[in-house]
Amino acid sequence: xxxxxxxxxxxxxxxxxxxxxxxxxxxxxxxxxxxxxxxxxxxxxxxxxxxxxxxxxxxxxxxxxxxxxxxxxxxxxxxxxxxxxxxxxxxxxxxxxxxxxxxxxxxxxxxxxxxxxxxxxxxxxxxxxxxxxxxxxxxxxxxxxxxxxxxxxxxxxxxxxxxxxxxxxxxxxxxxxxxxxxxxxxxxxxxxxxxxxxxxxxx
Amino acid sequence: xxxxxxxxxxxxxxxxxxxxxxxxxxxxxxxxxxxxxxxxxxxxxxxxxxxxxxxxxxxxxxxxxxxxxxxxxxxxxxxxxxxxxxxxxxxxxxxxxxxxxxxxxxxxxxxxxxxxxxxxxxxxxxxxxxxxxxxxxxxxxxxxxxxxxxxxxxxxxxxxxxxxxxxxxxxxxxxxxxxxxxxxxxxxxxxxxxxxxxxxxxx
Numbered sequence: 072x073x074x075x076x077x078x079x080x081x082x083x084x085x086x087x088x089x090x091x092x093x094x095x096x097x098x099x100x101x102x103x104x105x106x107x108x109x110x111x112x113x114x115x116x117x118x119x120x121x122x123x124x125x126x127x128x129x130x131x132x133x134x135x136x137x138x139x140x141x142x143x144x145x146x147x148x149x150x151x152x153x154x155x156x157x158x159x160x161x162x163x164x165x166x167x168x169x170x171x172x173x174x175x176x177x178x179x180x181x182x183x184x185x186x187x188x189x190x191x192x193x194x195x196x197x198x199x200x201x202x203x204x205x206x207x208x209x210x211x212x213x214x215x216x217x218x219x220x221x222x223x224x225x226x227x228x229x230x231x232x233x234x235x236x237x238x239x240x241x242x243x244x245x246x247x248x249x250x251x252x253x254x255x256x257x258x259x260x261x262x263x264x265x266x267x268x269x270x271x272x273x274x
Numbered sequence: 275x276x277x278x279x280x281x282x283x284x285x286x287x288x289x290x291x292x293x294x295x296x297x298x299x300x301x302x303x304x305x306x307x308x309x310x311x312x313x314x315x316x317x318x319x320x321x322x323x324x325x326x327x328x329x330x331x332x333x334x335x336x337x338x339x340x341x342x343x344x345x346x347x348x349x350x351x352x353x354x355x356x357x358x359x360x361x362x363x364x365x366x367x368x369x370x371x372x373x374x375x376x377x378x379x380x381x382x383x384x385x386x387x388x389x390x391x392x393x394x395x396x397x398x399x400x401x402x403x404x405x406x407x408x409x410x411x412x413x414x415x416x417x418x419x420x421x422x423x424x425x426x427x428x429x430x431x432x433x434x435x436x437x438x439x440x441x442x443x444x445x446x447x448x449x450x451x452x453x454x455x456x457x458x459x460x461x462x463x464x465x466x467x468x469x470x471x472x473x474x475x476x477x
Contacts, residue, residue, distance in 0.1 A: 076368065078341045079329040082322040089315070091307050092300045101293050103365055105326055106339065112292070117323040119285040123308055124316050126282040136309065138281045162306055165279065 080106075129161070132203065134179030134196050136161040144177060151175040153213040157200065157232070159183050159220060167218060175216075178203065183224035184231055192231060204239065217245040283309075332364070335406065337382030337399050339364040347380060354378040356416040360403065360435070362386050362423055370421060378419075381406065386427035387434055395434060407442060420448040 076084055080102055087098035105113050129135070130142035137143065144150060144164070154175030158164055164177050180195040203209045217232060219225035233243050248266035250259055259267070279287055283305055290301035308316050332338070333345035340346065347353060347367070357378030361367055367380050383398040406412045420435060422428035436446050451469035453462055462470070 076339075079322065079325045080339055082318075083326045086315075086319040086322045090304045090319075092303055093296070097295045099365055099368075100295055102326065103339075103363065104294050105323060106330060110327060112289075113323060113327050115285075116289040116293075117320040119282065119289045120308060120316060120320040120323075122282045123286045123305065124313060127309060136279075136283060136306075160306065162302060 076102075129179075133177045134161065134181060134199070135164055135177060149174070152208060152211050154216065155200075155203075155212055155214075156216040156218050158218050159225065159228075163218065175214075180219075180228065183219060183228040185224045185227075195228070197232065197235070201235075204241070212241055214242040214244060217243065219245070221246075221248060279305075332382075336380045337364065337384060337402070338367055338380060352377070355411060355414050357419065358403075358406075358415055358417075359419040359421050361421050362428065362431075366421065378417075383422075383431065386422060386431040388427045388430075398431070400435065400438070404438075407444070415444055417445040417447060420446065422448070424449075424451060 075081060076099075083102045083105065084095070084098045087093050087101050088095050093101070105116075126138050127136055128138070128140055130137045130140050130145055132141045132145045135142045135144060151174045154173075155178050156167060156173060156175055157178045157180060158167065159180055159182055161179050164179065167173050167177075178196065178200050180197065180200075182190055182195055184190060184192060184195070204212055215232075215236060217229045219229050229245055233245075236243050247270055248263065249270055250256070250263065250267050256264070278284060279302075286305045286308065287298070287301045290296050290304050291298050296304070308319075329341050330339055331341070331343055333340045333343050333348055335344045335348045338345045338347060354377045357376075358381050359370060359376060359378055360381045360383060361370065362383055362385055364382050367382070370376050370380075381399065381403050383400065383403075385393055385398055387393060387395060387398070407415055418435075418439060420432045422432050432448055436448075439446050450473055451466065452473055453459070453466065453470050459467070
Protein backbone atom coordinates (compact mmCIF):
# COMPACT_ATOMS: atom_id res chain seq x y z
CA UNK A 72 0.00 0.00 0.00
CA UNK A 73 1.36 3.40 -0.86
CA UNK A 74 1.68 5.75 2.10
CA UNK A 75 -0.91 8.08 0.57
CA UNK A 76 -4.62 7.60 0.17
CA UNK A 77 -5.90 6.69 -3.23
CA UNK A 78 -8.88 7.38 -5.48
CA UNK A 79 -11.91 9.23 -4.15
CA UNK A 80 -10.50 9.53 -0.65
CA UNK A 81 -7.33 11.16 -1.95
CA UNK A 82 -9.36 13.50 -4.17
CA UNK A 83 -11.48 14.75 -1.30
CA UNK A 84 -8.46 15.17 0.98
CA UNK A 85 -6.61 17.09 -1.75
CA UNK A 86 -9.64 19.28 -2.44
CA UNK A 87 -10.11 20.18 1.23
CA UNK A 88 -6.37 20.72 1.77
CA UNK A 89 -6.43 23.43 -0.87
CA UNK A 90 -8.96 25.47 1.13
CA UNK A 91 -7.70 28.24 3.40
CA UNK A 92 -7.13 27.21 7.01
CA UNK A 93 -7.28 23.46 6.34
CA UNK A 94 -4.07 21.43 6.43
CA UNK A 95 -3.56 17.81 5.35
CA UNK A 96 -4.43 16.44 8.82
CA UNK A 97 -7.59 18.54 9.02
CA UNK A 98 -8.58 17.46 5.52
CA UNK A 99 -8.09 13.80 6.44
CA UNK A 100 -10.21 14.28 9.55
CA UNK A 101 -12.97 15.90 7.48
CA UNK A 102 -12.83 13.12 4.86
CA UNK A 103 -13.32 10.43 7.50
CA UNK A 104 -16.04 12.48 9.13
CA UNK A 105 -17.84 12.65 5.77
CA UNK A 106 -17.38 8.91 5.22
CA UNK A 107 -19.20 8.31 8.49
CA UNK A 108 -21.80 11.06 8.04
CA UNK A 109 -25.29 10.39 6.71
CA UNK A 110 -25.84 10.67 2.97
CA UNK A 111 -28.13 13.67 3.26
CA UNK A 112 -25.76 16.01 5.06
CA UNK A 113 -22.92 15.06 2.70
CA UNK A 114 -25.09 15.80 -0.34
CA UNK A 115 -26.17 19.07 1.30
CA UNK A 116 -22.55 20.10 1.60
CA UNK A 117 -21.78 19.27 -2.03
CA UNK A 118 -24.92 21.00 -3.30
CA UNK A 119 -24.36 24.12 -1.21
CA UNK A 120 -20.92 24.45 -2.80
CA UNK A 121 -22.32 24.16 -6.32
CA UNK A 122 -25.17 26.57 -5.57
CA UNK A 123 -22.75 29.09 -4.09
CA UNK A 124 -21.16 29.62 -7.48
CA UNK A 125 -24.41 29.67 -9.41
CA UNK A 126 -26.56 31.88 -7.20
CA UNK A 127 -24.24 34.27 -5.38
CA UNK A 128 -23.09 37.30 -7.35
CA UNK A 129 -21.65 40.72 -6.59
CA UNK A 130 -23.78 43.87 -6.36
CA UNK A 131 -23.21 46.01 -9.44
CA UNK A 132 -23.27 49.17 -7.29
CA UNK A 133 -21.37 48.45 -4.09
CA UNK A 134 -19.65 45.11 -4.78
CA UNK A 135 -21.27 43.34 -1.83
CA UNK A 136 -22.16 39.65 -2.17
CA UNK A 137 -25.85 39.16 -2.89
CA UNK A 138 -28.33 36.93 -4.68
CA UNK A 139 -30.02 39.94 -6.31
CA UNK A 140 -28.10 42.83 -7.82
CA UNK A 141 -28.35 45.64 -6.65
CA UNK A 142 -28.00 44.17 -3.17
CA UNK A 143 -30.51 44.56 -0.36
CA UNK A 144 -28.46 47.32 1.28
CA UNK A 145 -28.26 49.44 -1.91
CA UNK A 146 -32.02 49.18 -2.53
CA UNK A 147 -33.08 49.65 1.11
CA UNK A 148 -34.90 53.03 1.32
CA UNK A 149 -34.18 53.28 5.06
CA UNK A 150 -30.40 53.43 4.59
CA UNK A 151 -28.72 56.82 4.82
CA UNK A 152 -27.64 57.60 1.24
CA UNK A 153 -25.33 60.45 2.30
CA UNK A 154 -22.62 58.19 3.74
CA UNK A 155 -20.57 55.49 2.02
CA UNK A 156 -18.39 53.17 4.09
CA UNK A 157 -15.51 51.85 1.97
CA UNK A 158 -14.25 48.38 2.93
CA UNK A 159 -11.73 45.97 1.47
CA UNK A 160 -13.81 42.78 1.30
CA UNK A 161 -17.53 41.87 1.27
CA UNK A 162 -17.13 40.11 4.63
CA UNK A 163 -16.09 43.44 6.20
CA UNK A 164 -19.63 44.69 5.53
CA UNK A 165 -20.94 41.99 7.84
CA UNK A 166 -18.47 43.10 10.55
CA UNK A 167 -19.64 46.73 10.32
CA UNK A 168 -23.32 45.69 10.19
CA UNK A 169 -22.88 43.65 13.36
CA UNK A 170 -21.90 46.78 15.32
CA UNK A 171 -25.44 48.13 14.76
CA UNK A 172 -23.85 51.62 14.63
CA UNK A 173 -24.00 52.24 10.91
CA UNK A 174 -26.99 52.87 8.66
CA UNK A 175 -25.30 54.20 5.51
CA UNK A 176 -24.22 52.56 2.25
CA UNK A 177 -21.09 50.58 1.42
CA UNK A 178 -18.47 50.26 -1.28
CA UNK A 179 -16.26 47.18 -1.55
CA UNK A 180 -12.79 47.79 -3.02
CA UNK A 181 -11.95 44.12 -3.42
CA UNK A 182 -8.61 44.40 -1.63
CA UNK A 183 -5.94 46.97 -0.84
CA UNK A 184 -3.00 48.47 -2.69
CA UNK A 185 -0.10 46.04 -2.33
CA UNK A 186 2.90 46.53 -4.63
CA UNK A 187 4.48 43.26 -3.38
CA UNK A 188 1.48 41.28 -4.65
CA UNK A 189 1.20 43.45 -7.76
CA UNK A 190 -2.12 45.00 -6.70
CA UNK A 191 -2.38 48.61 -7.83
CA UNK A 192 -5.23 51.15 -7.62
CA UNK A 193 -6.56 50.01 -11.02
CA UNK A 194 -7.09 46.47 -9.66
CA UNK A 195 -9.48 47.81 -7.02
CA UNK A 196 -13.02 49.14 -7.46
CA UNK A 197 -11.85 52.73 -6.99
CA UNK A 198 -12.91 53.93 -10.46
CA UNK A 199 -16.35 52.41 -9.76
CA UNK A 200 -16.56 54.51 -6.61
CA UNK A 201 -15.70 57.69 -8.54
CA UNK A 202 -18.36 56.84 -11.17
CA UNK A 203 -20.82 56.17 -8.40
CA UNK A 204 -20.16 59.59 -6.84
CA UNK A 205 -20.78 61.26 -10.22
CA UNK A 206 -24.19 59.55 -10.60
CA UNK A 207 -27.52 60.96 -9.42
CA UNK A 208 -27.52 59.13 -6.08
CA UNK A 209 -23.80 59.70 -5.63
CA UNK A 210 -24.17 63.47 -5.63
CA UNK A 211 -26.02 63.24 -2.29
CA UNK A 212 -22.94 61.71 -0.61
CA UNK A 213 -21.51 63.93 2.12
CA UNK A 214 -19.08 61.54 3.81
CA UNK A 215 -16.90 58.63 2.82
CA UNK A 216 -15.64 56.47 5.68
CA UNK A 217 -12.46 54.53 4.89
CA UNK A 218 -12.90 51.36 6.94
CA UNK A 219 -9.75 49.63 5.69
CA UNK A 220 -7.56 47.19 7.58
CA UNK A 221 -5.17 48.80 10.08
CA UNK A 222 -2.08 47.43 8.31
CA UNK A 223 0.43 48.78 5.78
CA UNK A 224 -1.69 47.94 2.71
CA UNK A 225 -4.86 49.40 4.27
CA UNK A 226 -2.96 52.53 5.30
CA UNK A 227 -1.49 52.98 1.81
CA UNK A 228 -4.92 52.54 0.22
CA UNK A 229 -6.53 55.00 2.64
CA UNK A 230 -3.83 57.60 1.98
CA UNK A 231 -4.18 57.13 -1.78
CA UNK A 232 -7.97 57.44 -1.67
CA UNK A 233 -7.96 60.43 0.68
CA UNK A 234 -5.71 62.24 -1.79
CA UNK A 235 -7.80 61.15 -4.79
CA UNK A 236 -11.09 62.21 -3.20
CA UNK A 237 -9.60 65.35 -1.62
CA UNK A 238 -10.98 67.81 -4.17
CA UNK A 239 -14.52 66.36 -4.36
CA UNK A 240 -15.58 68.39 -1.32
CA UNK A 241 -16.81 65.19 0.35
CA UNK A 242 -15.73 64.66 3.96
CA UNK A 243 -13.27 61.74 4.14
CA UNK A 244 -12.96 59.98 7.49
CA UNK A 245 -11.36 56.82 8.72
CA UNK A 246 -11.82 54.44 11.64
CA UNK A 247 -10.19 55.46 14.93
CA UNK A 248 -7.01 53.76 16.03
CA UNK A 249 -6.73 52.94 19.70
CA UNK A 250 -6.89 50.31 22.38
CA UNK A 251 -9.25 47.39 21.79
CA UNK A 252 -12.10 47.41 24.31
CA UNK A 253 -11.52 44.93 27.11
CA UNK A 254 -7.78 44.79 26.52
CA UNK A 255 -4.98 45.73 28.88
CA UNK A 256 -2.55 48.67 28.52
CA UNK A 257 0.27 46.32 29.45
CA UNK A 258 -0.29 44.21 26.34
CA UNK A 259 -0.81 47.03 23.84
CA UNK A 260 2.01 47.31 21.31
CA UNK A 261 3.80 50.67 21.26
CA UNK A 262 2.42 51.76 17.88
CA UNK A 263 -1.20 51.18 18.93
CA UNK A 264 -0.61 52.89 22.27
CA UNK A 265 1.06 55.81 20.46
CA UNK A 266 -1.99 56.13 18.18
CA UNK A 267 -4.33 55.91 21.18
CA UNK A 268 -2.41 58.73 22.85
CA UNK A 269 -2.40 60.88 19.73
CA UNK A 270 -6.12 60.32 19.27
CA UNK A 271 -7.04 60.90 22.92
CA UNK A 272 -10.45 62.42 23.50
CA UNK A 273 -11.73 64.86 26.07
CA UNK A 274 -14.15 63.32 28.55
CA UNK B 275 -29.61 43.80 6.23
CA UNK B 276 -29.68 41.05 8.81
CA UNK B 277 -26.40 40.50 10.59
CA UNK B 278 -26.19 36.99 9.16
CA UNK B 279 -25.55 35.87 5.62
CA UNK B 280 -28.49 34.70 3.60
CA UNK B 281 -29.33 32.09 0.96
CA UNK B 282 -26.59 30.11 -0.73
CA UNK B 283 -23.81 31.85 1.16
CA UNK B 284 -25.41 31.01 4.51
CA UNK B 285 -25.97 27.40 3.42
CA UNK B 286 -22.35 26.86 2.49
CA UNK B 287 -21.11 28.55 5.70
CA UNK B 288 -23.46 26.38 7.78
CA UNK B 289 -22.41 23.22 5.94
CA UNK B 290 -18.70 23.90 6.45
CA UNK B 291 -19.20 24.96 10.09
CA UNK B 292 -20.61 21.53 10.83
CA UNK B 293 -17.36 19.81 9.76
CA UNK B 294 -14.80 18.93 12.43
CA UNK B 295 -12.14 21.58 13.04
CA UNK B 296 -13.94 24.35 11.14
CA UNK B 297 -15.55 27.18 13.11
CA UNK B 298 -17.89 29.91 11.82
CA UNK B 299 -14.98 32.27 10.96
CA UNK B 300 -13.12 29.56 9.12
CA UNK B 301 -16.28 28.57 7.25
CA UNK B 302 -16.83 32.20 6.22
CA UNK B 303 -13.24 32.42 5.00
CA UNK B 304 -13.68 29.24 2.96
CA UNK B 305 -16.98 30.46 1.49
CA UNK B 306 -15.38 33.68 0.26
CA UNK B 307 -12.41 31.74 -1.02
CA UNK B 308 -14.76 29.52 -3.04
CA UNK B 309 -16.64 32.57 -4.34
CA UNK B 310 -13.37 33.87 -5.74
CA UNK B 311 -12.04 30.49 -6.92
CA UNK B 312 -12.36 29.29 -10.49
CA UNK B 313 -15.42 27.23 -11.41
CA UNK B 314 -13.43 24.08 -12.10
CA UNK B 315 -11.79 23.73 -8.69
CA UNK B 316 -15.10 24.45 -6.95
CA UNK B 317 -16.87 21.77 -8.99
CA UNK B 318 -13.98 19.40 -8.29
CA UNK B 319 -14.49 19.90 -4.58
CA UNK B 320 -18.24 19.27 -4.79
CA UNK B 321 -17.80 16.21 -7.02
CA UNK B 322 -15.07 14.72 -4.85
CA UNK B 323 -17.44 14.91 -1.87
CA UNK B 324 -20.22 13.14 -3.76
CA UNK B 325 -17.84 10.50 -5.14
CA UNK B 326 -16.42 9.86 -1.67
CA UNK B 327 -19.75 8.46 -0.53
CA UNK B 328 -20.43 6.48 -3.68
CA UNK B 329 -17.03 4.89 -4.31
CA UNK B 330 -15.32 4.49 -0.95
CA UNK B 331 -16.33 1.47 1.07
CA UNK B 332 -14.89 -0.58 3.91
CA UNK B 333 -12.88 -3.77 3.40
CA UNK B 334 -15.01 -6.78 4.38
CA UNK B 335 -11.97 -8.43 5.98
CA UNK B 336 -10.02 -5.76 7.85
CA UNK B 337 -12.38 -2.74 7.83
CA UNK B 338 -9.87 -0.47 6.06
CA UNK B 339 -11.24 2.15 3.65
CA UNK B 340 -10.90 1.03 0.06
CA UNK B 341 -12.46 1.25 -3.38
CA UNK B 342 -12.29 -2.50 -3.85
CA UNK B 343 -13.18 -4.99 -1.13
CA UNK B 344 -11.07 -6.89 0.03
CA UNK B 345 -8.66 -3.95 0.22
CA UNK B 346 -5.24 -3.84 -1.45
CA UNK B 347 -3.48 -4.70 1.81
CA UNK B 348 -5.58 -7.82 2.43
CA UNK B 349 -5.02 -9.12 -1.11
CA UNK B 350 -1.31 -8.19 -1.33
CA UNK B 351 0.65 -11.49 -1.45
CA UNK B 352 3.79 -9.76 -0.17
CA UNK B 353 2.25 -8.87 3.19
CA UNK B 354 3.14 -11.01 6.20
CA UNK B 355 -0.05 -12.96 6.97
CA UNK B 356 1.16 -14.07 10.41
CA UNK B 357 0.76 -10.66 12.07
CA UNK B 358 -2.37 -8.53 12.47
CA UNK B 359 -2.07 -4.97 13.71
CA UNK B 360 -5.32 -3.90 15.39
CA UNK B 361 -6.13 -0.19 15.17
CA UNK B 362 -9.08 1.97 16.19
CA UNK B 363 -9.70 3.86 12.93
CA UNK B 364 -8.87 3.37 9.23
CA UNK B 365 -6.68 6.48 9.31
CA UNK B 366 -4.44 4.80 11.89
CA UNK B 367 -3.46 2.30 9.17
CA UNK B 368 -1.97 5.16 7.19
CA UNK B 369 0.02 6.28 10.25
CA UNK B 370 1.48 2.80 10.74
CA UNK B 371 2.16 2.38 6.99
CA UNK B 372 4.10 5.65 6.97
CA UNK B 373 6.60 4.28 9.47
CA UNK B 374 7.72 1.77 6.82
CA UNK B 375 8.35 -0.66 9.72
CA UNK B 376 5.35 -2.92 9.31
CA UNK B 377 4.54 -5.47 6.60
CA UNK B 378 1.71 -7.42 8.20
CA UNK B 379 -2.07 -7.18 7.98
CA UNK B 380 -4.52 -4.91 9.82
CA UNK B 381 -7.81 -5.04 11.63
CA UNK B 382 -9.86 -1.90 12.22
CA UNK B 383 -12.03 -1.94 15.36
CA UNK B 384 -13.96 1.20 14.47
CA UNK B 385 -13.35 2.88 17.82
CA UNK B 386 -12.57 1.98 21.42
CA UNK B 387 -14.59 0.87 24.41
CA UNK B 388 -16.06 3.99 25.99
CA UNK B 389 -18.86 3.52 28.55
CA UNK B 390 -19.43 7.30 28.74
CA UNK B 391 -20.30 7.38 25.03
CA UNK B 392 -22.18 4.08 25.26
CA UNK B 393 -19.63 2.19 23.13
CA UNK B 394 -19.23 -1.38 24.30
CA UNK B 395 -17.26 -4.35 22.87
CA UNK B 396 -20.23 -5.38 20.73
CA UNK B 397 -20.13 -2.00 18.91
CA UNK B 398 -16.58 -2.70 17.76
CA UNK B 399 -15.36 -5.14 15.11
CA UNK B 400 -14.04 -7.52 17.75
CA UNK B 401 -16.32 -10.45 16.83
CA UNK B 402 -15.16 -9.98 13.22
CA UNK B 403 -11.56 -10.37 14.39
CA UNK B 404 -12.39 -13.59 16.22
CA UNK B 405 -14.17 -14.96 13.13
CA UNK B 406 -11.19 -13.96 11.04
CA UNK B 407 -8.81 -15.86 13.34
CA UNK B 408 -10.98 -18.97 13.00
CA UNK B 409 -10.84 -18.85 9.19
CA UNK B 410 -8.26 -20.57 6.99
CA UNK B 411 -5.98 -17.53 6.68
CA UNK B 412 -6.54 -16.58 10.31
CA UNK B 413 -5.07 -19.83 11.60
CA UNK B 414 -1.64 -18.70 10.34
CA UNK B 415 -1.68 -15.66 12.67
CA UNK B 416 1.08 -15.79 15.30
CA UNK B 417 0.92 -12.24 16.67
CA UNK B 418 -1.70 -9.57 17.22
CA UNK B 419 -0.35 -6.07 17.82
CA UNK B 420 -2.75 -3.80 19.70
CA UNK B 421 -1.95 -0.36 18.24
CA UNK B 422 -4.66 1.53 20.11
CA UNK B 423 -4.57 5.11 21.28
CA UNK B 424 -2.56 5.71 24.47
CA UNK B 425 -5.59 7.05 26.37
CA UNK B 426 -8.12 5.61 28.83
CA UNK B 427 -10.43 4.20 26.14
CA UNK B 428 -7.55 2.66 24.16
CA UNK B 429 -6.12 1.17 27.37
CA UNK B 430 -9.49 -0.30 28.36
CA UNK B 431 -9.95 -1.81 24.90
CA UNK B 432 -6.44 -3.26 24.87
CA UNK B 433 -6.95 -4.83 28.31
CA UNK B 434 -10.30 -6.28 27.25
CA UNK B 435 -8.88 -7.72 24.03
CA UNK B 436 -5.75 -9.12 25.65
CA UNK B 437 -7.98 -11.01 28.08
CA UNK B 438 -10.33 -12.17 25.31
CA UNK B 439 -7.51 -13.40 23.08
CA UNK B 440 -5.46 -14.76 25.97
CA UNK B 441 -6.36 -18.43 25.43
CA UNK B 442 -5.96 -18.49 21.63
CA UNK B 443 -2.21 -19.10 22.01
CA UNK B 444 -1.52 -16.10 19.77
CA UNK B 445 1.12 -13.65 21.01
CA UNK B 446 -0.56 -10.34 21.98
CA UNK B 447 1.65 -7.24 21.98
CA UNK B 448 1.09 -3.56 22.22
CA UNK B 449 2.96 -0.42 21.22
CA UNK B 450 5.70 0.78 23.56
CA UNK B 451 5.06 3.74 25.81
CA UNK B 452 7.90 6.22 26.22
CA UNK B 453 9.33 9.57 25.31
CA UNK B 454 8.49 10.93 21.85
CA UNK B 455 11.61 11.14 19.68
CA UNK B 456 12.99 14.68 19.51
CA UNK B 457 11.24 15.78 22.69
CA UNK B 458 12.75 17.05 25.91
CA UNK B 459 12.73 15.27 29.29
CA UNK B 460 11.74 18.57 30.88
CA UNK B 461 8.44 18.63 29.03
CA UNK B 462 7.48 14.98 29.46
CA UNK B 463 4.48 14.50 31.74
CA UNK B 464 5.11 12.31 34.78
CA UNK B 465 2.99 9.38 33.57
CA UNK B 466 4.84 9.15 30.25
CA UNK B 467 8.19 9.50 31.98
CA UNK B 468 7.15 6.82 34.47
CA UNK B 469 6.26 4.48 31.61
CA UNK B 470 9.55 5.28 29.85
CA UNK B 471 11.45 4.38 33.03
CA UNK B 472 9.49 1.15 33.54
CA UNK B 473 10.09 0.17 29.92
CA UNK B 474 13.79 1.11 29.88
CA UNK B 475 15.96 -0.96 27.59
CA UNK B 476 19.53 -2.15 27.86
CA UNK B 477 21.93 -0.50 25.43
